[in-house]
Amino acid sequence: MSQLAGLLSRRGEDITQRLLRILGMTRVRHDAYGIATPDGAEHSPRPIEFTSLTSSAALGHRLIKVHPTDNPQPLLDGGRAVAFMGRLWNAPESSSLTAANILRGGAEEGFEEILTEHEGSWAAAVAEGDAITCARDTIGSVPLYYGRNEELIGISTDINTILGLGMEPLRVKPGHIVTLSREKIRDEEVSPLEGPLQSSMSLDEATDELDRLLGRAASRASLGLNSPTLAFSGGIDSTLLAHYLKRAGACPKLTCVGAAGSPDIDAAEAAAEALGLPVNIKTFTEADLDDHLGAIVGSVEEADPMKVGIAAPLYFVALDAAARPSRAIFSGNGSDELFGGYAKYVEEYQKHGEQAKATMFRDVARSHEVNLERDWKVCSSLGLELRLPYVDPGLTRFALGLPLSHKLPVEGKEPRKIVLRHLAKRLGLPRDIAERPKKAAQYSSGTGKMIERLAKRRGKSVAGYLAERLEEVKK
Numbered sequence: 001m002s003q004l005a006g007l008l009s010r011r012g013e014d015i016t017q018r019l020l021r022i023l024g025m026t027r028v029r030h031d032a033y034g035i036a037t038p039d040g041a042e043h044s045p046r047p048i049e050f051t052s053l054t055s056s057a058a059l060g061h062r063l064i065k066v067h068p069t070d071n072p073q074p075l076l077d078g079g080r081a082v083a084f085m086g087r088l089w090n091a092p093e094s095s096s097l098t099a100a101n102i103l104r105g106g107a108e109e110g111f112e113e114i115l116t117e118h119e120g121s122w123a124a125a126v127a128e129g130d131a132i133t134c135a136r137d138t139i140g141s142v143p144l145y146y147g148r149n150e151e152l153i154g155i156s157t158d159i160n161t162i163l164g165l166g167m168e169p170l171r172v173k174p175g176h177i178v179t180l181s182r183e184k185i186r187d188e189e190v191s192p193l194e195g196p197l198q199s200s201m202s203l204d205e206a207t208d209e210l211d212r213l214l215g216r217a218a219s220r221a222s223l224g225l226n227s228p229t230l231a232f233s234g235g236i237d238s239t240l241l242a243h244y245l246k247r248a249g250a251c252p253k254l255t256c257v258g259a260a261g262s263p264d265i266d267a268a269e270a271a272a273e274a275l276g277l278p279v280n281i282k283t284f285t286e287a288d289l290d291d292h293l294g295a296i297v298g299s300v301e302e303a304d305p306m307k308v309g310i311a312a313p314l315y316f317v318a319l320d321a322a323a324r325p326s327r328a329i330f331s332g333n334g335s336d337e338l339f340g341g342y343a344k345y346v347e348e349y350q351k352h353g354e355q356a357k358a359t360m361f362r363d364v365a366r367s368h369e370v371n372l373e374r375d376w377k378v379c380s381s382l383g384l385e386l387r388l389p390y391v392d393p394g395l396t397r398f399a400l401g402l403p404l405s406h407k408l409p410v411e412g413k414e415p416r417k418i419v420l421r422h423l424a425k426r427l428g429l430p431r432d433i434a435e436r437p438k439k440a441a442q443y444s445s446g447t448g449k450m451i452e453r454l455a456k457r458r459g460k461s462v463a464g465y466l467a468e469r470l471e472e473v474k475k
Helices: 016-023 092-105 107-117 159-164 203-222 236-247 263-275 286-300 305-323 335-339 343-352 355-365 367-380 393-401 418-426 447-457 462-474
Strands: 003-009 032-037 040-044 057-063 081-088 120-128 131-136 145-148 152-156 176-181 185-189 229-231 253-258 279-283 328-330 385-387
Touching (some): 003 081, 016 032, 057 081, 092 120, 107 131, 145 159, 203 328, 229 236, 229 305, 236 418, 286 447, 305 328, 343 355, 355 367
Parallel strands (some): 253 279
Antiparallel strands (some): 032 040, 131 176
8 A cells, every 4th residue: 555654752752663663564565765864865666674764753754656747756855844645636657746836935824825826635734843733625636644652653545554653543634734742632624615605607608617627637537647547337437538639649448347236337348439449357256356355455454344245346457557557546526516416415405405416515524534535545555546536626516506407306316426418418318328317335236235145144234254254354
């Protein structure tokens, strides 16, 4: 798993060797390993076992090289160690250098500038003096956690590192800057997700703007990439994303996974044919899922049945991509919360009208906790970087402000995501693709039923079985 991590001793003791041990705990081969203190930095293509650096505060980084210009980290700049994970969309191929330059003026000031003036998908940290300052983007696409005990303060892009240090994991909230010092923690919200402003666009006008924004999101998320993998179900979200990635010249590799005979496979083949793109179909059996379930639960870092069921098909897409190999993987995650993909939104809209808008906004604001962190960690555990064009900040702001009538039906349960389907028809996609009903990934791929059968054979509930598998991974 690619990783950003940091340690700060509350007793002023050297923590560099302890941090190196954390960075060495990985089954995935990385392109570079690094450690930096406010006084120096060391990088290596292999795990670093010993360092001449000593400090009570240090950052570590394991790099998955997606672009040729991705540089080993952490960076050292003016008595300040900087580690960056993710992308700034105005400089995707030199994001860490861009961020380090901005942070030269000071950690808190620099993070405030990045959060308010630059759009991206990222988490980052700065170690200077006797403090570590960290932040993540307004949507929260990249995970970041911290914790402390009497001896240490730790940060990491995974929960297990914090737990392994004997700390309770706390989330760095999206749009927040958290400064960790020996004596106190300061948490400041700088760039909150703004509540929806009602748009007066007609459906045709909204479709025009969606075409522009989705095209821009796909273009800047795929800049510099050649043949990235796209998790492809043949549904409206992934089909539109495939169209715009193709239009951007990224030549996406469409990959659909599922149990033999699962609904996604036929839909993916039909949608790929309509797009004029080849599709890679990978089927898996119950035995395959059983073999990999420990790794899936371990990467999710939770035994939540819904999260694991949704993570499983993405894991198999990422597993196939890593074998090719591919370093970047795209997903249509985020669309359901923004454009009304869930049946609960329809029910609330038809019963309570505009109240549904507040529910959808709340779900978008919580999507980092419910969905985005899970998917990032699943892909990262296999050496891939996840890209999510639907949660592009500009597209998010636009979608939040759309009238509910452009998303949800006034009567009946279908169609949901009305403006997306209107766009698909305008682009010339076949009606059966544009109108394909939404179905949860764990059911359309078959993973949900498989996990239920595996649990039943062991005489356990699904939650109990997954908790058992998670404990096995931790040993």
